[in-house]
Amino acid sequence: MGKKTGFLEYKRISPRERDPMERIKDWAEFSYAFTDDEAKIQSARCMDCGTPFCHTGMEINGSASGCPINNLIPEWNDLVYRGRWKDALERLLKTNNFPEFTGRVCPAPCEGSCTLAITDPPVAIKSIEQKIIDKGFEMGWIKPRIPKRRTGKKVAIIGSGPAGLAAADQLNQMGHSVTIFEKDDRPGGLLMYGIPNMKLDKRIVERRIRLLKDEGITFITNTEVGKTIPAKQIKNKFDSIVIATGAQKQRDLSIQGRDASGVYFAMDYLTRATKHLLNGEDHEWKINVHGKDVIVIGGGDTGADCVATALRQGCRNCVQFGKHPKPPATRPNHTPWPAEPDIFTVDYAHLEAKSKFGKDPRQYLIQTKEIIKNQSGHVKGVLTVETRKIMTKEGSYFEQIPGTEKIWPADYVFIAIGFTGTYPQLFEQFGVEMENHRAKIVSGKYKTNVEGIFAAGDVRRGQSLVVWAIREGREVAKEVDQYLKQSAEEIR
Known part of the structure; x- marks a missing residue:
């Protein structure tokens, strides 16, 4: 992958950063993306290592090992090195709904698992990922994907953080009608208000939200389910519900x-x-x-x-x-x-x-x-x-x-x-059981004790990374889709 001898010929570089004494005078992002040539050279460092661990997504002694969403890292590194940017973007989007977020704020466990990291600085995977997605938007390759058909099923997602957004994106593309309820004045959850602008420019978050809206997802803000709207009303109106409210209770x-x-x-x-x-x-x-x-x-x-x-x-x-x-x-x-x-x-x-x-x-x-x-x-x-x-x-x-x-x-x-878990009020209204201050899962990975209600993200696994939340959102969408299909078959 990449250039076979690239790891011997090129040294790792990190994206250039603005001068610290200058950047503390404003709220703009503190670093610059790679240029095309920089990304190509850094991609060339990706070794033909036989068994890559960078995309494994495991946990070792509670520590992440490899990419939790199983990004096809060697593949898109090779494509970037060869200048096939659009193909690299397609590979990246196969596994990652929001590379513009992870490419900026993820701590990059993939780099710790890079084979090159055994003896040398790892491949600059995170920065290459950001470059791919930024170039995709710059070139106009990323356009609204309108589902060709609708199933007639309606899904409510409570919480618009990375887990909720990922679940909504997946379910919408499966043809279900998705509505996201957000208690704050803007969608994005942690991405909007938990991460400062100098790490993740809020225009980046708003751009993705606009795209999701254009693809058919409905956002309802300033609405706290269980307070602004009774939980019972949501349960009666939707065929399935995903609770993705995060680990909000601060220690x-x-x-x-x-x-x-x-x-x-x-x-x-x-x-x-x-x-x-x-x-x-x-x-x-x-x-x-x-x-x-x-x-x-x-x-x-x-x-x-x-x-x-x-x-x-x-x-x-x-x-x-x-x-x-x-x-x-x-x-x-x-x-x-x-x-x-x-x-x-x-x-x-x-x-x-x-x-x-x-x-x-x-x-x-x-x-x-x-x-x-x-x-x-x-x-x-x-x-x-x-x-x-x-x-x-x-x-x-x-x-x-x-x-x-x-x-x-x-x-x-x-x-x-840190955070100790989530608040119980919403779960009590839905009748969802909790365990260790988190949603209790009774079957599969995400199904709660209440029919049709699922939980994903930090509300299920506890305080974690944005990339783990995206993985949870993608996986819960599969379970919800399967549940809706079974429900439709039973009605027939």
Whole structure:
């Protein structure tokens, strides 16, 4: 695949990025796509490796290995190298409904599973994927696909995040009439409000939504099923329902001072920042940290997005706390190839913070003990203690190190420590059973205990990646289609 000796002749390059000190002055995407020639050369690095692992979509010890949607990576790498862009696009769209999303925000477990990654930097798969889909739109190759026939069956999808959109796309192309209900003012869910504009320009999301509308999908926004519309009304009107509302319940801190003003969940902060950007007005949604000290609690991608957002709002300082040790520079034993490697990386936000403040904003092995309030009840500081990770035969735990307590100045604190699952109210109205704060599946992979109701995405599997949500959406569509066919046969 690609050029047989390409991996020996060419070095990996990453897409060019805008200067960090310049890009924090706006909300535009921070990186540029490959040029045609850059993509061709990087595709040439794809080896004729015999048994490629990049598209396997497995999990090893809880870590992703290869592409969860089984992208035909070696095939479209070869086609890009040969300049057959339209053929490469067709191959890409066979498995991925929304490459313009994954090509920008996916952490690319496919690259960790690249055979070349055993000894060298992997093929730049994610960036090549983005180039293919961007070129497809640029050349006008992507047009509305209007289903040739309709089955007469109606499907309601609750939630317009990546799982809901993927399910809707698949079911619509199967000929079913699909309506998506979204509680917010714009469709897209996590893609619209959970991921900042500098990582995923909202015009990209809106372009896809327009295309889905042109293909026959109906979107109903500002409508929360179970609140705006009773669940019973949806159940009576549609032949099948897919719940794809995500893992919305954010994990909280149970510490003294948590009730201080100026303390927010990360997703609330990111949502408000994007709403302010899109609405272009200084309304009640805005949380402005200009000239303020910011603490982000949580060392993951969402926490990094909070750092980047605070920088663009002009914060005075920003620190990100993580409870885990600093990852190693090389692949550790617990994530062996072809699993996604748990190694130290510098995210876009961390590079920006280092450029502005002269140091990486991340602090490792930190436990937050207390949020300190001023006399008016607003946060003024955060008390922490350093820890060490202790490994035992039974597992691991964190031990506090005496004498390492420290108070950090803070005007705003954002909690980004993950999600515990979903809220139960909607499930209770439908009579759908839950298990471990997620939808309980009783048959197949996605069918709940209520006839005709399915669940997919984070609401079923828990907090995960956009690419896993797309996979879930594609797979639940197959089960719904089969259910609708069986229902039609029984009526006959």
